[in-house]
Amino acid sequence: MKHLLLLSMTVLFLMSSCKGEQKSKTDNKDVTPEYAEAQSETADQVKFPIYDYEGLKPLLYKDDGKTYVINFWATWCKPCIVELPYFEQVYAEQKDNNVEVVLVSLDMPSMWKSKLEPFVEKKGLKSKVVILDDPKQNDWIPKIAEDWGGGIPATLIYSKNKRSFYPQGFTYEELNKEISKFIN
Numbered sequence: 001m002k003h004l005l006l007l008s009m010t011v012l013f014l015m016s017s018c019k020g021e022q023k024s025k026t027d028n029k030d031v032t033p034e035y036a037e038a039q040s041e042t043a044d045q046v047k048f049p050i051y052d053y054e055g056l057k058p059l060l061y062k063d064d065g066k067t068y069v070i071n072f073w074a075t076w077c078k079p080c081i082v083e084l085p086y087f088e089q090v091y092a093e094q095k096d097n098n099v100e101v102v103l104v105s106l107d108m109p110s111m112w113k114s115k116l117e118p119f120v121e122k123k124g125l126k127s128k129v130v131i132l133d134d135p136k137q138n139d140w141i142p143k144i145a146e147d148w149g150g151g152i153p154a155t156l157i158y159s160k161n162k163r164s165f166y167p168q169g170f171t172y173e174e175l176n177k178e179i180s181k182f183i184n
Helices: 002-017 032-045 052-060 080-095 109-121 137-144 172-184
Strands: 067-073 099-105 130-133 154-158 163-166
Touching: 032 099, 052 067, 052 130, 052 137, 067 080, 067 163, 067 172, 080 099, 080 172, 163 172
Parallel strands: 067 099, 099 130
Antiparallel strands: 067 154, 154 163
């Protein structure tokens, strides 16, 4: 709960300082007209898909024979940045084993163009990058994992018959060990 409260307070602070830089994705009655109007200006220029939770949800429940590694991260999160190369390495090594890595950025809208895009380009990330932009964290965080407090890095790994959530960072060895439980 401590992490959820901290994440919520951080998001609310950053959202208020970034007012007018996000894209409305739902008919959310909590979104002010100014917020929704200005959101489209930034989101239309971003290179990555932007989802609210309902838009992201299909990526969390695919049943196509692949193993999915969904990592929640942000460019401002040092432990996230430390582990990102491991996700890239695993993706490169395991893509022939039907492993798909999806990097879900929780960066604030003001960071999408200035931080996220340059970071992904500089690091040459090959995994799929998407943005989760949904201010209702208290609603969507427990839908991803009941016991998740909202802290990042955090990773969901799932396949047709198995699903596990890890509210932690990984070393390369730890990540490989967990993924092997899904593909063996």
